[in-house]
Amino acid sequence: MDLPGQVNCETCRIRSCAVEVLDHQELQILKTNCAGAVYKKNERIFQQGSLCSNITYVKTGLIKIHKNGPSKDQILKLVKPPRFIGIPTVLGDKINHYSATALMPTTVCFIVTGIFKTLIMRNGKFANEVINSLCQDELTFYDRSINQMQKQIHGRLADALLFLADEIFLSDSFELPLSRSDLGDYIHATRESVTRTLSRMKSDGLIQMQGRLITLADKEMLVRISKLG
DNA sequence: GCATTAACCACAG
DNA sequence: CTGTGGTTAATGC
Numbered sequence: 669m670d671l672p673g674q675v676n677c678e679t680c681r682i683r684s685c686a687v688e689v690l691d692h693q694e695l696q697i698l699k700t701n702c703a704g705a706v707y708k709k710n711e712r713i714f715q716q717g718s719l720c721s722n723i724t725y726v727k728t729g730l731i732k733i734h735k736n737g738p739s740k741d742q743i744l745k746l747v748k749p750p751r752f753i754g755i756p757t758v759l760g761d762k763i764n765h766y767s768a769t770a771l772m773p774t775t776v777c778f779i780v781t782g783i784f785k786t787l788i789m790r791n792g793k794f795a796n797e798v799i800n801s802l803c804q805d806e807l808t809f810y811d812r813s814i815n816q817m818q819k820q821i822h823g824r825l826a827d828a829l830l831f832l833a834d835e836i837f838l839s840d841s842f843e844l845p846l847s848r849s850d851l852g853d854y855i856h857a858t859r860e861s862v863t864r865t866l867s868r869m870k871s872d873g874l875i876q877m878q879g880r881l882i883t884l885a886d887k888e889m890l891v892r893i894s895k896l897g
Numbered sequence: 898g899c900a901t902t903a904a905c906c907a908c909a910g
Numbered sequence: 911c912t913g914t915g916g917t918t919a920a921t922g923c
Contacts, residue, residue: 903915904918910912
């Protein structure tokens with residue numbers, strides 16, 4: 669982790685909707701209690717089980733939120749910046765219930781927990797934006813849970829590919845940021861099943877694939893597979 | 898029964 | 911870290 673350290677929230681171009689509604693004085697408060705950091709691919713940003721001391725705001729890059737279950741690691745969600753992570757921890761418990769790891773070079777800002785709470789108490793609009801963001805997250809998570817539980821592997825993998833293309837990379841052709849094993853943790857499958865299903869999709873002409881470079885060739889069909897499960 | 902799905906295991910690049 | 915193949919348990923005609 670490198671520390672560019674000092675940041676200026678007043679001139680920051682990628683600040684959140686929440687921070688957008690802060691007044692001048694509040695921005696000053698934030699600025700003096702905020703520090704930037706840079707993570708490389710596969711570097712842990714915070715660790716499940718450890719004490720949570722900061723709110724994390726992901727500015728650029730891509731991260732996974734994951735949690736060690738009884739048998740193996742599970743990726744709860746992929747977070748595309750800009751986005752706050754760790755709000756549930758700060759407001760709900762002191763210990764991280766999950767880990768966050770960078771999947772590509774990622775920049776974040778840490779905000780001192782107490783200051784974050786102060787801003788919530790002090791500025792209703794700020795609090796409202798925070799709640800909005802939490803609600804969105806919860807709704808997406810419900811949808812994803814249903815999909816994971818009721819679809820079989822082709823549908824789940826199609827979901828993941830469509831999500832990566834449409835939500836993360838905004839392109840039908842992208843470099844897979846996850847290993848096969850990670851992808852398995854994400855869609856609730858073994859790495860072998862991921863490999864097999866991907867090569868099946870390739871031979872069926874649904875996708876093109878060279879190593880980690882994926883191109884969605886037949887999106888209509890992928891959508892149908894995703895819907896049918 | 899028979900087919901399908903997907904995990905588990907082992908071994909090889 | 912990946913790809914493949916054999917095996918196996920569960921589920922559904």
